[in-house]
Amino acid sequence: MSRPAPTTTLAGFEIFEGYLDGPAQAALVDDLREVARRAPFFAPRTRFGKAMSVRMTSAGRYGWFTDARGYRYIDTHPEGTAWPPIPEGVLAVWCDLVGAARLPDCCLVNYYGEGARMGLHQDRDEADFDWPVLSISLGDEALFRVGGKDRRDPTRSIWLRSGDVVVMGGDARLAYHGIDRIKFGTSTLLPQGGRINLTLRVVD
Ligand code: MD3
Ligand code: FE
Numbered sequence: 001m002s003r004p005a006p007t008t009t010l011a012g013f014e015i016f017e018g019y020l021d022g023p024a025q026a027a028l029v030d031d032l033r034e035v036a037r038r039a040p041f042f043a044p045r046t047r048f049g050k051a052m053s054v055r056m057t058s059a060g061r062y063g064w065f066t067d068a069r070g071y072r073y074i075d076t077h078p079e080g081t082a083w084p085p086i087p088e089g090v091l092a093v094w095c096d097l098v099g100a101a102r103l104p105d106c107c108l109v110n111y112y113g114e115g116a117r118m119g120l121h122q123d124r125d126e127a128d129f130d131w132p133v134l135s136i137s138l139g140d141e142a143l144f145r146v147g148g149k150d151r152r153d154p155t156r157s158i159w160l161r162s163g164d165v166v167v168m169g170g171d172a173r174l175a176y177h178g179i180d181r182i183k184f185g186t187s188t189l190l191p192q193g194g195r196i197n198l199t200l201r202v203v204d
Contacts, residue, residue, distance in 0.1 A: 012170030132169030
């Protein structure tokens with residue numbers, strides 16, 4: 001399959017608007033129900049003791065975690081069970097847009113309920129920044145903010161919608177980014193409303 005062209009590009013940051021159609025989005029949500037059954041969502045606490053408003057779980061060899069000891073990848077769910085495998089339909093998106101030479105080690109699953117947000121941060125807990133991070137948005141619209149490699153660099157904001165896929169490689173890989181807010185109730189994909197974001201990462 002030839003790689004589709006991004007609908008927007010910006011310094012290593014590629015957006016594929018509407019990459020997944022409605023049925024493909026619904027199929028991924030079904031796969032994620034099974035992931036969440038085996039690895040329930042939890043509210044991580046930062047090393048400052050504050051619970052994050054985003055709930056999380058993971059699939060793959062590693063899952064992302066934070067507690068009093070700080071941010072890191074761990075090889076089991078905090079309850080001690082293995083992380084479930086990354087669903088095939090999720091891996092297919094990675095293979096189409098990044099390639100099949102190396103598969104991701106982690107699929108972080110973020111759930112945003114009403115009022116949830118994610119502050120501006122860099123993703124730098126991975127060993128090799130030459131691999132991009134791929135993000136899949138499902139459910140309600142979200143205001144995504146992206147800046148530069150320095151926290152003080154100017155930022156720009158984009159609405160991400162259900163079915164949009166973003167690939168962050170090259171200069172964008174270490175860019176500061178975050179989710180300012182979601183527009184709760186703008187999608188009917190998730191029965192309870194809210195937004196799920198999947199990020200696929202090569203960890204080690
Ligand atoms: C730009 N998630 O899980 S996805 C995260 O929508 C995270 O849940 C947001 O930031 C979300 O760490 C944004 C888009 C994204 C993900 C990783 C990136 C953008 C990125 C890594 C580097 C640069
Ligand atoms: Fe991030």
